[in-house]
Amino acid sequence: xxxxxxxxxxxxxxxxxxxxxxxxxxxxxxxxxxxxxxxxxxxxxxxxxxxxxxxxxxxxxxxxxxxxxxxxxxxxxxxxxxxxxxxxxxxxxxxxxxxxxxxxxxxxxxxx
Amino acid sequence: xxxxxxxxxxxxxxxxxxxxxxxxxxxxxxxxxxxxxxxxxxxxxxxxxxxxxxxxxxxxxxxxxxxxxxxxxxxxxxxxxxxxxxxxxxxxxxxxxxxxxxxxxxxxxxxxxxxxxxxx
Numbered sequence: 001x002x003x004x005x006x007x008x009x010x011x012x013x014x015x016x017x018x019x020x021x022x023x024x025x026x027x028x029x030x031x032x033x034x035x036x037x038x039x040x041x042x043x044x045x046x047x048x049x050x051x052x053x054x055x056x057x058x059x060x061x062x063x064x065x066x067x068x069x070x071x072x073x074x075x076x077x078x079x080x081x082x083x084x085x086x087x088x089x090x091x092x093x094x095x096x097x098x099x100x101x102x103x104x105x106x107x108x109x110x111x112x
Numbered sequence: 113x114x115x116x117x118x119x120x121x122x123x124x125x126x127x128x129x130x131x132x133x134x135x136x137x138x139x140x141x142x143x144x145x146x147x148x149x150x151x152x153x154x155x156x157x158x159x160x161x162x163x164x165x166x167x168x169x170x171x172x173x174x175x176x177x178x179x180x181x182x183x184x185x186x187x188x189x190x191x192x193x194x195x196x197x198x199x200x201x202x203x204x205x206x207x208x209x210x211x212x213x214x215x216x217x218x219x220x221x222x223x224x225x226x227x228x229x230x231x232x
Contacts, residue, residue, distance in 0.1 A: 001175070037216035041159075048208060048222040049151075049159065055216060092159055096217030100174045101149075101161040 002027050002095050006104035012112045013083040021107045023076045023093035030073065030097070037096035040069055040078045043106075044089040052091075053078065085111055114139040116209050116223035124203075124230050130196040134209030134223060141190055142167050145214050150183060150194045152205040153225075160205075164217065165192055199230045 003026040013019045029036045040053040051060050053069035056076060066081040080087055088111055093104040120132035134148065141148060150162040163173040165183045173181050177196070185192040196203060206227050210219035 031215070033215065035216065037218060039216070039218040048225055049219075050222070051218065051220040054218040054220070060220065090158075094159075094161075094218075096215075099172055100176075101164070101217050103159045103161065106158045 001100055002098045002102050004093055004095055004102050004104040006107050009107055011107055011109045014112045016082050019080040019083050021078045021091055023104050025074045025095055028073050029095050038076050039094045041092045042089050114211055114221050118209050118223045118226040124199055125232050126200055126230055127198055130199050130228055132194045132207055133191050136190050141185055142187055147212050148192050149210045151208045154205045201230050204230045
């Protein structure tokens with residue numbers, strides 16, 4: 001099984017400052033079709049997860065452009081260029097390349 | 113826009129079977145490349161993938177639950193369902209149904225979730 005490891009697990013951020021979350025996989029997430037199925041989700045308090053980024057770096061419609069994803073192979077990053085109060089929540093990475101699907105432990109973003 | 117709604121008992125006794133249904137609106141569960149999944153989240157913890165059913169009816173399960181899980185569908189009602197046998201307190205969680213299109217299992221539409229507590 002593919003283990004997804006996020007860091008940090010807790011991230012206090014000052015509004016207006018950048019934030020970065022790392023996600024590492026125990027195996028390469030490059031699929032046989034050449035795509036890399038790494039997704040980032042945001043879960044605000046009391047809400048269902050919301051997809052922010054798919055295939056490493058493709059931002060979903062309606063997601064602010066302060067969110068960006070990057071990486072390749074086994075090493076991925078979600079960046080928030082300037083954190084806003086509405087960004088508070090838990091962020092998860094998930095790999096969809098290998099069965100069984102697996103999520104990272106989650107990174108809790110909070111405002112200082 | 114697709115809409116997913118989970119339903120089922122909120123309380124299940126230990127060793128009994130948990131049964132949940134996801135009703136899909138504004139889209140057919142048999143549309144080509146439409147895929148459907150169940151994910152759960154124990155209180156205060158992270159997300160765990162339970163299983164996926166493809167538009168074709170093929171199913172994939174988390175090996176950690178595979179011996180107890182069945183995901184099925186009712187095309188006449190445009191629903192898919194989860195059954196989890198022999199439950200214990202460890203199965204207490206918020207259960208989500210979710211959707212994605214094409215490859216990559218990137219769930220982009222989620223239901224609101226339904227809380228299931230296992231207790232006598």
